Amino acid sequence: MSDTLLVSTRKGLFTVARTAAGWEIDRVDFLGDNVSLTLTDPRDGVRYAALDHGHFGVKLHRSSGDGWEEIAAPQYPEKPEGYEEHDMWGRPLAWSTARIWALAAGGADEPGVVWCGTLPGGLFRSADHGASWQMARALWDHPKRKQWMGGGADLPGIHSIIVDPNNSRRVFIAVSTGGIWLTEDGGESWVQRGEGMRADHVPPELTHDPIAQDVHCLVQCPAATQRMWVQHHNGIFVSSDEGRNFTEITNVEPSVFGFPVVVHPSDPDTAWFVPEIKDEKRIPRDGKLVVTRTRDGGRSFEILSRGLPQSHAYDVVYRHALALDAKGERLAFGSTTGGLWVSEDQGESWREVTHTLPPVYAVRFG
Amino acid sequence: MAKVAFTENIQRHVPCPETEAEGATVREVLEQVFAGNPRARHYVLDDQSALRKHMIVFVDGKAIADRTGLSDPVGAESRVYVFQALSGG
Numbered sequence: 001m002s003d004t005l006l007v008s009t010r011k012g013l014f015t016v017a018r019t020a021a022g023w024e025i026d027r028v029d030f031l032g033d034n035v036s037l038t039l040t041d042p043r044d045g046v047r048y049a050a051l052d053h054g055h056f057g058v059k060l061h062r063s064s065g066d067g068w069e070e071i072a073a074p075q076y077p078e079k080p081e082g083y084e085e086h087d088m089w090g091r092p093l094a095w096s097t098a099r100i101w102a103l104a105a106g107g108a109d110e111p112g113v114v115w116c117g118t119l120p121g122g123l124f125r126s127a128d129h130g131a132s133w134q135m136a137r138a139l140w141d142h143p144k145r146k147q148w149m150g151g152g153a154d155l156p157g158i159h160s161i162i163v164d165p166n167n168s169r170r171v172f173i174a175v176s177t178g179g180i181w182l183t184e185d186g187g188e189s190w191v192q193r194g195e196g197m198r199a200d201h202v203p204p205e206l207t208h209d210p211i212a213q214d215v216h217c218l219v220q221c222p223a224a225t226q227r228m229w230v231q232h233h234n235g236i237f238v239s240s241d242e243g244r245n246f247t248e249i250t251n252v253e254p255s256v257f258g259f260p261v262v263v264h265p266s267d268p269d270t271a272w273f274v275p276e277i278k279d280e281k282r283i284p285r286d287g288k289l290v291v292t293r294t295r296d297g298g299r300s301f302e303i304l305s306r307g308l309p310q311s312h313a314y315d316v317v318y319r320h321a322l323a324l325d326a327k328g329e330r331l332a333f334g335s336t337t338g339g340l341w342v343s344e345d346q347g348e349s350w351r352e353v354t355h356t357l358p359p360v361y362a363v364r365f366g
Numbered sequence: 367m368a369k370v371a372f373t374e375n376i377q378r379h380v381p382c383p384e385t386e387a388e389g390a391t392v393r394e395v396l397e398q399v400f401a402g403n404p405r406a407r408h409y410v411l412d413d414q415s416a417l418r419k420h421m422i423v424f425v426d427g428k429a430i431a432d433r434t435g436l437s438d439p440v441g442a443e444s445r446v447y448v449f450q451a452l453s454g455g
Contacts, residue, residue, distance in 0.1 A: 096413035
């Protein structure tokens, strides 16, 4: 079980450690700077941190031990002379990294490989621990990529990357908005997945189109890869055929709306969510912050609230801000209002670490 | 040679001391500066080598007009300032 949490916030990276006295902030890096996401590579322990310096752009840092060093950030290719492309608002689309929204380690057989998903929709692969990055051109040049649209941001972005634990050349990504995509040849070609999802925010003829789906978060059970879970703008969807087809789950109290989902590493039927009222009211219902959990593949859900604030709590938990450790025992999540909670019993009970952090963007064990 | 100075706020990320550089345009001047300080390049320019959205360059007190091509002229005695715009928050 992991005794370390990396908490990415609007104003720095907080390392939280489990001590005899409980979980405590142990270290602060990049204080004052916007840290959007981290990755601790399970193969070699190397850490990556994505920073957004606003005026000065998006940067990546790497740590192999104590300190951090700036490494190359993904760079979009030169736009061909005379080529024009516009975003959904009719503005010229800048071929430039606007945000790093996903970081994932490559397979066990390809040490040093790291994947990076960005806004406005570029996917990058590094084969040298982030020293250099190559864009997955086949995806960027795919004619349907231009149908991707903004979701939570003005621009489309890749927020979920899953490398098949049994075959490193198979990589799933999910896009807000643009649905789920799969490569089976290491990024040389891409197909769309995700039949069965439903988008309410588009005209009827597009409702079931896989490319119109606003997937908020996609996860796959590592021990049973057929099982995928999606927290979607319209609710919760589950797949038992590796994302080809999804079934909508509607019987969830207090609601089916939210951003994150995590799945147990060996039990595909167990998954956790953090619900909010709905898309146009992104706060916990009745001011009660809860986590929902299914242990039977979505047939039923439990509301887990012990130790969480149950009065006037307006915490929003972003898609990368709920974490499960590699054993499937410990969970942690952070909120937009600076709360951080940890559970050591699969969510049955929670302990507040702090409620005075800057807005939390991502929480990761490692 | 034009004198080139950078905003104080960039210094904690990448040191950019005041320097002198030759060139007839903003592009030429900045490229010469970045040749000696390559890390600074991506703090000022985006992936397409245009000025970052919330950065601003002044030549002799006037904000440049060509933020993409950086073709604004620079004189031998010009002062070039690379600042961040307040629009970026």
